[in-house]
Amino acid sequence: MKEFKVGIIGFGTVGAGVASCLLKNADVIAKRTGITPVLAGIADLDIETDRGVVVPKELLTTDASAMIRNVDVVVELIGGTTIAKKFILEALNAGKSVVTANKALLAEHGEELFAAAEKNNADLYYEASVGGGIPIIKGLREGFSGNRISRMYGILNGTCNYILTRMEKEEIDFAPVLKDAQQLGYAEANPSLDIDGFDTAHKASILASLAYGKWLGMDPVYVQGIRDITLADIKNADELGYKIKLLAIIKQSEQGEVEVRVHPAMIPKTTQLAAISGVFNGVMVTGDYVGDTLFYGRGAGREATASAVVGDIVDIGRNIVNKAARRIPGFMEGIQYSRIKPMDEVDSRYYLRVQVLDVPGVLEKVAGILSKNGISISSMLQREGQKHSNVTMLIITHCTKEKAIRSAIAEINGLPDVRNSVNLIRIEDI
Amino acid sequence: MKEFKVGIIGFGTVGAGVASCLLKNADVIAKRTGITPVLAGIADLDIETDRGVVVPKELLTTDASAMIRNVDVVVELIGGTTIAKKFILEALNAGKSVVTANKALLAEHGEELFAAAEKNNADLYYEASVGGGIPIIKGLREGFSGNRISRMYGILNGTCNYILTRMEKEEIDFAPVLKDAQQLGYAEANPSLDIDGFDTAHKASILASLAYGKWLGMDPVYVQGIRDITLADIKNADELGYKIKLLAIIKQSEQGEVEVRVHPAMIPKTTQLAAISGVFNGVMVTGDYVGDTLFYGRGAGREATASAVVGDIVDIGRNIVNKAARRIPGFMEGIQYSRIKPMDEVDSRYYLRVQVLDVPGVLEKVAGILSKNGISISSMLQREGQKHSNVTMLIITHCTKEKAIRSAIAEINGLPDVRNSVNLIRIEDI
Known part of the structure; x- marks a missing residue:
């Protein structure tokens, strides 16, 4: 049975879930995969509070850096984009592979982190960052x-x-x-x-x-x-x-x-x-x-997130015992798009809710503005408002560019008979 | 760019889909994964019929064994449990990894095939065997x-x-x-x-x-x-x-x-x-x-199945370029159950449709048989049948053992006033 050592940084909700899963399901993981992740340390500034998981006392430490040196895989579950980043880089630069659930950090600093992983021939996995337990x-x-x-x-x-x-x-x-x-x-x-x-x-x-x-x-x-x-x-x-x-x-x-x-x-x-x-x-x-x-x-919660984190730990463990780190690159091999489309150019259908004073001619004005902006109406419904002097117009448009709808809404909002800003919801027919 | 050679055995619907996917999406696969599966051969007894995919003529062969020797990954898409098995074993014994969509073959001979894969340090992947394109x-x-x-x-x-x-x-x-x-x-x-x-x-x-x-x-x-x-x-x-x-x-x-x-x-x-x-x-x-x-x-179809097969091909390719064959074992490491429960012992709720002659006392008899077998009724509805001399009884039971319900049904079917065999549908409340 091939073993590898896992260290968790951050003993909060998800950290406790991951510790629990590694301890409770070690047997089933070993039977299925032939490898055993051994929980070798949990680092947190607070190692006193009860997290509802029974963990051997000697695994707890306030010294994350020492723990990083002692394990094969580092699990970052602190959250945020500062200390978490520091520890992930510290681990990667020490050649340790990393598992994280930190979507904000990846979205904002993914490029730097993945470059560090590549440079150090280490893996950086992040299944838990999107959709919780969903693989x-x-x-x-x-x-x-x-x-x-x-x-x-x-x-x-x-x-x-x-x-x-x-x-x-x-x-x-x-x-x-x-x-x-x-x-x-x-x-x-x-x-x-x-x-x-x-x-x-x-x-x-x-x-x-x-x-x-x-x-x-x-x-x-x-x-x-x-x-x-x-x-x-x-x-x-x-x-x-x-x-x-x-x-x-x-x-x-x-x-x-x-x-x-x-x-x-x-x-x-x-x-x-x-x-x-x-x-x-x-x-x-x-x-x-x-x-x-x-x-x-x-999509969230202690157990579901732990499931995704442990899946990543096992995947990295398979790479470790097979000496196959970087088996999956950080998706930086080749760009597969021509450009990012600015929001102005996006096409959509729109639902517009317009509250207007119940006076003659207002519908005509709204319709005129849409028409002038090249927007054609798919359906329209006029309703009595909460105050009887107001009415609500619901307008569904055909497919049009975001730029056109924004320009039209700005004009409609400027009409003297419009009570509140137009509420816009995009329609995706899927 | 690391390349590896793929050979397909069986140029039917799915084979044509896999060939199409490998040829059409080679660029995107290479950009994403850093490796390139190269379609190096397609073996079939019929290499004349047009499958709707443009394939270089020189890739087609009727000699599957020669093709197996010439590639790194063999894709078995013949179906059936005889020739398919022969070629898979031939490939595995030659140390080639195999991708198959053949659920019947795996279900019936999985143990033998996975043992051969293990012995030869080769992979046997089968994502397409269950749920088509669903991973x-x-x-x-x-x-x-x-x-x-x-x-x-x-x-x-x-x-x-x-x-x-x-x-x-x-x-x-x-x-x-x-x-x-x-x-x-x-x-x-x-x-x-x-x-x-x-x-x-x-x-x-x-x-x-x-x-x-x-x-x-x-x-x-x-x-x-x-x-x-x-x-x-x-x-x-x-x-x-x-x-x-x-x-x-x-x-x-x-x-x-x-x-x-x-x-x-x-x-x-x-x-x-x-x-x-x-x-x-x-x-x-x-x-x-x-x-x-x-x-x-x-769950099926040329393209969806091809998606799953190509996912496996790429996965095996990653193992090949990283020298990490058998990174994932054939799930034969350790049994994780105590025993298989016989159907008789399964617990379920049941829907029973009983067609009976519309005569006094029949409901009482049916209810008596259920009661005698320890089955309690959750709800019951009696309906007029298609002939006015018949009625249909719908019975929903509480949770009970399969053995009890079968025994009860046998008795009910034996009643002189029952017109057709009882129709049973199990209820899963999920």
Whole structure:
């Protein structure tokens, strides 16, 4: 039985889950794979607090650097982009392979980290960074290696999906659901990273990097969160046959242009993606040979994330015992796109909610602005507003460029009879 | 750029798809992985027929053995369990790694083939054997290597799922849908392998072998197909909140006992599995750390199967250039179950459809037989039959042992007032 030593940096929720999995399932891992990951150390500044996992005392240390020197694989579970980066680089530069779940760090500094891994002939694996326990990185990087990836759709943030699902099922508006989610621990006290779409954007950047061969970083990723989604939007979407999800959308055109965007989107409610509710995640991947596929599972949480981290540990262990480090490169071999498409050039259908004063001629003005911008209307519905002097216009457009819709919305917002800013939700017919 | 040579045996539908993928996507594979699979030969008895793929003439040969000697990876796509086995063993014994999509061969002779691979320090990969393009083998073998797998549910046969979906959507009975499916090419002229459940059983055997560490073969797999499912059953299921699917069910009890069975099952219609319709496949895997996951995609067809085969080819190529053959063992390292549970001992809820003569006392007799066998009834509905002298009784039981229900059914079938054999469908609440 070939053994290799594993050290964990960061004894928080996920760290405790990984320790638990390595200790509890060591036998089944050994039986299946012929190798045994041995938990050799856990480094944290706080080694006193009970994490609900029984760990031999002598494994705990406050000296991460000493632990790094003593193990074969380093698991970074601190989070954040400063100390985590320091330790990952320290490990890689010592020739140790690294497993991380740190999506923010990879999205922002992936290029530097992967260069360090390559230079030191070490592996840097990150299955847990996207989709929790779902083996989407492995699927994309290995399972679909024969495919050109034409598009990916991801529901990648459990907090947002939980909030949108509760708004829909319980018919409550955004603010009270968020508050309740915070009390229940499903949303952070500062929820911005999740609900403003940044967490999903980090994951979208990683998926796009994997699919198209270069670490993209965050600059090319369009990000918009779910704060402006109202219960009215969800109900309107339902009537039109859609559900609203915070979606990561990654597409490559036949000309090789790539778009990466994160925003709420209306998707047909009969699709498998639309059925993903609560804290679950899902990723749809379409390849030229494999066609449409979907991966679904728990996107976060102690156990699910631990499952992905341990999968990576075992994979690296297989490389170690076979002397096959760098068997899988960091996807920096060759760029497979012509350029990143700016958001202005993206094509979409749009849902617009416009609240106007109930006076003659306003519909004509709105329609005129859309027409002037070359936008054709697919359907229109006018509703009484909450105040009887207001009406709500719902407009669904045909496919048009983002630039045109933004220009039209700016003009509509400038009309004297418009009460609030136009609410826009993009429609993805999938 | 590291190159390795690939030879295909069997230039049928999937063979043509694999050739097409290797030729068309060689650039993207090279850019992503840093290695290049070079199509070096295609062997078939018929090298004249046009397969719709442009292949350099000099690659085609009728001499598979000569081609095997000349390549690094052999792709077996002949099908069947005789010649295919001969060529796979020939390749492995020559130290060549092998990719196959041949589920029947693996299920029946996996142990022998994997022993040959081990002896010759070669790899034998088979992603395409289960779930077409879905990377379920990779997910289970590598992504979930840290988990104890408590259960798997698979919709693994596109033909059966297509038939059941059309029966449900178009309200047509089994026989005419099968006939139409045969005319459309979705079912074979001899449809038994699919509709009698054997194809699904081959795949179930492979999944269970992977999850529990020993090639099981077909003997322990209970198999029942979809021939006896009627439109009435599908409608009744719908009223009760279920859909009927041909399901592969693999479970391990906490005591380590494993059950592997394939049969039609009623599953709650709100589940993700129930939403898998038409020719699509899906596999739900539950692990102790990852929780519930679902993989979904095209389960068959030229392109989807080619995607899986090429993924394996690239994986083996990575092993070749890194001298890491046998990096992943054939899952024969250690058995992880105590015993295979006989079907008699399986616990389930049951739906029984009983057609009886409309005479006094028959309900009492049926209820008495169930009670005598220790089976308690969850719900019961009596309906007028097609002839007014008949009535149909629908009975849903609480959880009970298969042995008890079979004994009860035998007794019920013996009652003079029962018109046809009782139709039984197991209920999986998932």
